[in-house]
Amino acid sequence: MRKIGFSTGALAKGDFALALKFLRGTSVGVIELSALRQNELWPLLDSLELLELAPFSYVSVHAPSRIEEGTEKKVVDALGTFAKRGWPVITHPDAIRDFDLWRSLGRLLCIENMDNRKPIGRTAIELRGIFEKLPEASFCLDLGHARQVDPTMTEALVMLREFKSRLIQLHVSEVNTASRHELLTLAAVYAFRKVASLIPESIPIILETPAARNQIEREIATAARALKEAPAHPMTVMH
Amino acid sequence: MERRTWIPRIEAFIAFGSIARGEWTSGSDLDWTLLIDGYADPGHLAISQAIQNALKTANFEGPGPTGTFGSMTFSHEIIHNIGGENDSNRNTTRRVLLLLESIPIAADRLAYDRVTLGVLNRYLEEDTSFLTPDGQQRCVPRFLLNDIVRFWRTMAVDYASKQRERAHEGWALRNVKLRMSRKLIFCSGMLMCFSCHKEPTDESAVPLSSDILISLVAQLRDYVKLKPLEILAKGLLDYGEDDETSRNMLNAYDRFLALIDDPDKRQTLKKLKSVDAQSNDVFDEARGISHAFQGALSKFFFQNHKLSSLTQKYGVF
Numbered sequence: 001m002r003k004i005g006f007s008t009g010a011l012a013k014g015d016f017a018l019a020l021k022f023l024r025g026t027s028v029g030v031i032e033l034s035a036l037r038q039n040e041l042w043p044l045l046d047s048l049e050l051l052e053l054a055p056f057s058y059v060s061v062h063a064p065s066r067i068e069e070g071t072e073k074k075v076v077d078a079l080g081t082f083a084k085r086g087w088p089v090i091t092h093p094d095a096i097r098d099f100d101l102w103r104s105l106g107r108l109l110c111i112e113n114m115d116n117r118k119p120i121g122r123t124a125i126e127l128r129g130i131f132e133k134l135p136e137a138s139f140c141l142d143l144g145h146a147r148q149v150d151p152t153m154t155e156a157l158v159m160l161r162e163f164k165s166r167l168i169q170l171h172v173s174e175v176n177t178a179s180r181h182e183l184l185t186l187a188a189v190y191a192f193r194k195v196a197s198l199i200p201e202s203i204p205i206i207l208e209t210p211a212a213r214n215q216i217e218r219e220i221a222t223a224a225r226a227l228k229e230a231p232a233h234p235m236t237v238m239h
Numbered sequence: 240m241e242r243r244t245w246i247p248r249i250e251a252f253i254a255f256g257s258i259a260r261g262e263w264t265s266g267s268d269l270d271w272t273l274l275i276d277g278y279a280d281p282g283h284l285a286i287s288q289a290i291q292n293a294l295k296t297a298n299f300e301g302p303g304p305t306g307t308f309g310s311m312t313f314s315h316e317i318i319h320n321i322g323g324e325n326d327s328n329r330n331t332t333r334r335v336l337l338l339l340e341s342i343p344i345a346a347d348r349l350a351y352d353r354v355t356l357g358v359l360n361r362y363l364e365e366d367t368s369f370l371t372p373d374g375q376q377r378c379v380p381r382f383l384l385n386d387i388v389r390f391w392r393t394m395a396v397d398y399a400s401k402q403r404e405r406a407h408e409g410w411a412l413r414n415v416k417l418r419m420s421r422k423l424i425f426c427s428g429m430l431m432c433f434s435c436h437k438e439p440t441d442e443s444a445v446p447l448s449s450d451i452l453i454s455l456v457a458q459l460r461d462y463v464k465l466k467p468l469e470i471l472a473k474g475l476l477d478y479g480e481d482d483e484t485s486r487n488m489l490n491a492y493d494r495f496l497a498l499i500d501d502p503d504k505r506q507t508l509k510k511l512k513s514v515d516a517q518s519n520d521v522f523d524e525a526r527g528i529s530h531a532f533q534g535a536l537s538k539f540f541f542q543n544h545k546l547s548s549l550t551q552k553y554g555v556f
Contacts, residue, residue, distance in 0.1 A: 116249075122349060150353050152360035154460065157453045177278070197450055 002227055003058060004205045004220045009034030010173070010181065011211065016044060020052060022213045027220065030058040030204040032090065032169075033082075038064040038075065045078055058204045060088040060110070060169055067095050076101045083108040088168055090140050093121035099133045110168055112140040113159060115148050115179045122149050124158040131166070139166035141199075143192050144175035144208065153194045160198040170199065172223050173208040181208045183215065184222045192226040199227060249277025251343045251351040252290060255308060259342040260420065261466045264500035268300035270307075272333065276314035276350040287311050307332050314350075318357045321386065328393060334358060335390040338431075338463050339424045355463055359456045362386070369435065370451065377437045377455075379553045387428035388554070394421050402513070411511035411522050412499075418529035419495045426536060427467035430474040431459060433549045468492065478545045488535035494528045 005028045008019035016033050023031070031053070035041040041064055053059055061082040067075050079089045088110040096102050102109055111130055114121035121127055122145070131137060141163075146156035160167065172192070174182040205227065211219040255270040257263050271294070273287045287310055295301065302308035307329045317334045320326045338358065343351040362383035363369075369378040398417050402410055435455055462470060468489075475485045498521075499505050507521045516522045540550045 116349065119347075123352070149349065150356050152356045152453060152456060154356045154360070154453045154456045155352075157450055158457055194453055195450055 002201055002203075002205055002224060003030045004028070004172075004207065004223050005030030005032070005056070005058070006211070006216070007032040007034050007062065007171075007206050007208050009036050009062065010208045011213075011216075014040040014043075016040075017047070017051070022216065024052075024055075026216055028216070029056055030206065031056045032060045032062055032206040033087075034062045036062055036065050038066065038068060038071070040064075041075065041078055045081060048081070059085075060090055060204075060206070063089050063091040063095065065092045065095055067097070072098055073101055076104065080105065088138060088140075090169065090171075092118070093127070093130045094118050103134060103136070106136045107138050107168075109134060109136070110138045110140045112142050112171065113145050113149075115142075115145040115175055117179050123155050124162050127159065127163065131163070137166065138168040139163040140169040140171060141167060142171035142173075142208075143195075144171065144173040144181065144188070147188065147191050148175040148177075148179065151191060153191050156195045157198065160195060164198075167199075167203060170203055170205045171208050172205055172226065181210060183209045183211060183219060184226060189222065189226040193228065196227045249350055250275050250283070250286070251348065251354075252345050253312075253337070253341050253351060254344050255336050255341050257420070259340045259466070260424070260468065262420070262468075262496055264496060264505075265502060266300070266499070266505045268302060269294060270302045270309070271344070272308055272310065272312040274312050274314065274317075274337075274350060274354060276354050283311055305329070314354045314357065317354060318361060321358075321361055321382075328397070331386070331390055331393065335386060335428070336424075339387070339428050340467060341463075352460075356456060356460060359383075359459045359463075360453070363452050363455055363459075377435055379432050379436050379549065380455075381553065383459075384429065384432040384553055387425065387432065391421070391425035391428075394425075407512040407514075409509055410513050411516055411519075411525075412505070412508040414513075414516075415495070415499070415508060415522075415525045415529065418525075419492065419532060422532070422536070423471065423492065424467045426540070427465075427470035427474075429540075429550075429554055430470050431462040433474075433546070433553070434458065434462065434477075436549060474546075475539065478539070478543050480539050480543055480546075484535050484538045487531055488539065491528050491532035491535060495525070495532070498525055498528065 006019070006023065008016040008031065011022050012019040014034070014037060020031075033044060035044050044061070061079065063079055064075060083089055083105050086108070088108050089105055090110050090112055091102070092114060093111050094114065111121070111127065111134065113127060116122065121130055127139075141156065141159060143156060146159065147153060149155055172184070174185050174188045176182050205223060207219055207223055209219050251274045253272050253274050255272070257267040258269060271290070273283065273290060275283055291301070291309060312333050316325070316330050317337065320330055321334070337355060363380055366380050366382040369380045395417065398413055401413060435458070465473070472489070474480075475488070499508070504521045507519070508525065511519055511522055539546065540554070541547050
């Protein structure tokens with residue numbers, strides 16, 4: 001059975017405590033603490049000891065997607081606090097300016113593939129250049145981004161093959177044309193099933209879908225359906 | 240060309256023809272399109288016209304008068320209209336050339352890659368005959384192959400039609416191109432399709448799984464990235480063709496490129512009418528080259544012990 005959880009940002013934007021409250025009593029066993037905006041990072045650090053994280057077998061942290069100039073070292077040092085706990089730090093490659101600084105996070109620096117808007121990190125070829133600079137870094141495959149870049153999911157397949165040994169987490173959502181995360185649709189379910197067989201069951205799946213409290217379990221069930229291996233090609237041969 | 244200021248990420252500026260084949264010569268024209276894969280924007284026309292003007296200013300010879308190139312192309316038509324009433328000659332040409340003879344002229348190839356994959360995915364996903372249920376044998380994707388064969392025949396028919404419409408203007412050059420560069424892209428397309436074929440005994444045959452289709456799409460995409468001559472050379476190596484045939488084939492093509500790169504000879508062919516062709520030395524030379532090319536191709540496709548059965552089974556009937 002796949003381990004499916006949520007990003008706190010998807011459930012309650014910067015209010016991670018509220019998101020954790022929503023998840024209490026649900027089947028969610030994996031979580032990503034979101035500090036997508038830089039100003040969310042410091043409150044998250046400050047309240048770390050107070051957060052009720054015992055129900056979660058896996059925790060990761062999403063690094064800020066934009067880092068103010070002159071603060072990169074301070075941010076990486078702060079993210080190192082999470083890494084010391086063994087939590088992967090999910091990072092957008094275009095947020096990185098000084099690769100030397102980020103290398104200190106080792107394998108716990110987890111690079112995510114990007115959406116259409118970004119200038120880098122969208123395809124296997126583009127990610128290859130980033131991993132050359134960060135040889136120890138791991139990989140978070142964002143299936144929604146991959147589908148936006150290539151609806152056939154061929155790029156996702158190439159990324160899964162090429163970065164198989166780096167893969168430690170998945171992001172799942174519908175990504176609309178404005179590159180915003182949405183609840184999963186049937187089209188996304190069908191698309192994701194094309195590559196489901198290449199994703200080991202042990203890989204934690206983090207939903208970035210903006211589910212309301214009463215939609216959490218349903219969204220998890222939809223994600224589970226999306227990541228169930230699709231039946232083999234239904235066409236039969238007629239030579 | 241300043242791509243960043245002109246072309247957003249849902250679009251791609253794509254070149255076809257000799258520049259895409261890596262065979263650009265002194266007199267080559269530039270066939271291009273602005274491929275749009277996203278929302279409709281009235282401003283697309285202005286971008287297209289700006290490209291047209293910039294190329295004109297830079298003294299590039301523009302595309303032919305058919306209107307197939309030199310303007311906008313929309314991904315929806317390319318991907319959705321394969322076959323049927325709405326698949327016009329222009330649409331087929333743009334689609335098949337996208338696969339066989341195109342190159343994105345810009346740093347960002349995202350839209351180009353996305354549309355290419357969309358087209359390939361359609362051909363494979365809707366093909367009912369190329370995967371066996373046990374996955375131990377894969378046949379040739381006939382849907383794709385048939386479209387490539389259809390395109391080749393269409394080019395041959397259009398050659399005759401243009402002869403009539405344009406009162407023989409440019410006849411000899413078109414004739415030579417049909418015998419050489421057009422035939423080359425047809426052959427490279429066939430080889431691309433044949434690459435999907437796997438015998439049960441092949442070690443590389445993979446068990447049937449849900450991702451086999453997109454694996455094949457990825458494989459075909461790698462072919463799309465190659466130039467037609469590279470595909471031909473790869474085919475000669477993969478099918479273990481003998482050195483003599485390979486040399487004859489590639490030498491003939493090399494001689495063809497040298498001939499059309501000669502401004503005088505190209506001009507002669509451009510002006511030559513069919514009635515005068517029999518007594519023209521340049522045309523005679525070109526015809527000799529094309530016969531050598533055809534001879535080597537025939538030997539490769541019909542006598543090579545690995546390839547001939549595929550040619551007969553899929554390429555003919």
